[in-house]
Every structure is written in C-alpha cells, then in structure tokens.
Amino acid sequence: xxxxxxxxxxxxxxxxxxxxxxxxxxxxxxxxxxxxxxxxxxxxxxxxxxxxxxxxxxxxxxxxxxxxxxxxxxxxxxxxxxxxxxxxxxxxxxxxxxxxxxxxxxxxxxxxxxxxxxxxxxxxxxxxxxxxxxxxxxxxxxxxxxxxxxxxxxxxxxxxxxxxxxxxxxxxxxxxxxxxxxxxxxxxxxxxxxxxxxxxxxxxxxxxxxxxxxxxxxxxxxxxxxxxxxxxxxxxxxxxxxxxxxxxxxxxxxxxxxxxxxxxxxxxxxxxxxxxxxxxxxxxxxxxxxxxxxxxxxxxxxxxx
Numbered sequence: 553x554x555x556x557x558x559x560x561x562x563x564x565x566x567x568x569x570x571x572x573x574x575x576x577x578x579x580x581x582x583x584x585x586x587x588x589x590x591x592x593x594x595x596x597x598x599x600x601x602x603x604x605x606x607x608x609x610x611x612x613x614x615x616x617x618x619x620x621x622x623x624x625x626x627x628x629x630x631x632x633x634x635x636x637x638x639x640x641x642x643x644x645x646x647x648x649x650x651x652x653x654x655x656x657x658x659x660x661x662x663x664x665x666x667x668x669x670x671x672x673x674x675x676x677x678x679x680x681x682x683x684x685x686x687x688x689x690x691x692x693x694x695x696x697x698x699x700x701x702x703x704x705x706x707x708x709x710x711x712x713x714x715x716x717x718x719x720x721x722x723x724x725x726x727x728x729x730x731x732x733x734x735x736x737x738x739x740x741x742x743x744x745x746x747x748x749x750x751x752x753x754x755x756x757x758x759x760x761x762x763x764x765x766x767x768x769x770x771x772x773x774x775x776x777x778x779x780x781x782x783x784x785x786x787x788x789x790x791x792x793x794x795x796x797x798x799x800x801x802x803x804x805x806x807x808x809x810x811x812x813x814x815x816x817x818x819x820x821x822x823x824x825x826x827x828x829x830x831x832x833x834x835x836x837x838x839x840x841x842x843x844x845x846x847x848x849x850x851x852x853x854x855x856x857x
Contacts, residue, residue, distance in 0.1 A: 576600060716739065
C-alpha cells in the first residue's frame, strides 16, 4: 500500500487523499477531533462563515426521513471574526488542508468575507451560493445561471485563494449552472447541496420543521448526486468536489468515477463520527483489491461514456 498514490490536485492545491468533510456537518472539526484523526483527511471543509453572526432558524429544525434527514439550520454561525480567532488556529494545528465555506445574504457580504479570509492561512474558499439573495426577493443566488456567473466573477476579484462554487441541485439544468460558474472564473465546483424537501407531522397536522421546508441529505439523494456530478463533469473542465449521501468507500468511488476529483462526507458523520476515515480505508481497500496504484486513474472513468 506504500506505493499507492491517493494524492489529488485541485487548482494547484495538493491534497493527501480525496476525502474532505461536507460543510455544516463537521463544524470546524473541534467536535469530531476526539473521534477522528483530522491528520488523515485530505481536507476539513468548515461550516458556513458569514460576515456577522447568524442565529439560524427557529426550532425544530432537523427531522429524520427514510434514507436521510431534513435540516433547516439556517447556516447558524458565530461570524468571520470568531472563526479567525478561535477556529482557524485549531485547524492549523493539524496536517490537513483547510477549505472555508463562505455564506452571505448579499453580493457585498460574500465579497467582504472572501477578502477577510484571503488574508488568512487557508487553502481554498467554498462559496455557498444556495443562500437566499435578500436583494432579489429571497431567490437563491445559485438558481439563476446569470447570477451564478455574476457572483462568481465578483467574488473572484477579492479572492487571493482558489474558489470553489457550491452548486444547488434545485435547478432545471445542472450543466448550465456548472458552465456559468466556470465562465465566472471558478477554480472548481462542488455539488450537490441539499434538495429542498418537507415533512408533515400528521398527528399535529402541521409542518414538522418550523421553517416548513428543509434540505434533504443522506443516502436517499446519492443517485441524484451521481447523475448531476456526471452531467457537470461532461459540461466543464474545472475540477469537481462531489457530495451527496456518501456513507462508505463504495459510495465515494461512485462519485469519483462519475467525475469528482474529491468527495465530501456529510450526513454520515452524524451517524458514525469516524465515517470519513472509514471512507478513506474503503477506497484504499478497493484500490488494493483491484491493483490500482493511482486514485487519479479512477476520476471520471465513466465520464463521456
């Protein structure tokens, strides 16, 4: 296994292996560091960081569903100042890459957070464009390809680090959105974010989530993730970070073969805190079993077919 290459490269950033965490499921790693050796991960992708503290949505804001969960957390976070002072020094103590997820309610907020973080010792920024655009009546930035290209090009002006645009699956044509991000200057894209869903409490005859709707994640969405990653990989030339329902090494390999250079593990962390390490073990076991010496040989091996 010593001569097995698990390293991947995205926009000039080298990762020791293709596994990271999905934003919002791992905090900044502090909660998991007793269970997971963060040094083993290719990267830690942080929870969304905003310009000022966000309180999030009212409770209840999490609901279990068949094959997954709904969440309407509302991107609760303490803001960029606390992140830089508290979370970043913690992450820097580990030998892993740092990808910071950026959220905002206006283009200006995205740009300001990007500028602040670009001055810090982080490796990449993941721009979550599934946020509602308050100036455009609450429609998510990521649902209109023209807005995707516009916000990408604006953020890029302030970014001194490579940027990943996190795409929403709640669109008619994911390839069109991916192309818009690439046209705007994205260094990479990540997908899929959660699918919009709803659950009703039939005994109380009301919505189970206070927000009415939430984001569906978990194994139920993996086939959609595989399909969308495949479509995006055939539409753009920039690298893809794939996510959506990954529970083990086999799931991660599906996303890699569809075209993902890296894979983020999300909901699985809630069920099994060691999920990320077990996914890495699973990929290594598969490569050993199939005499594959380089993970890069598997990236997009079904794309174009």
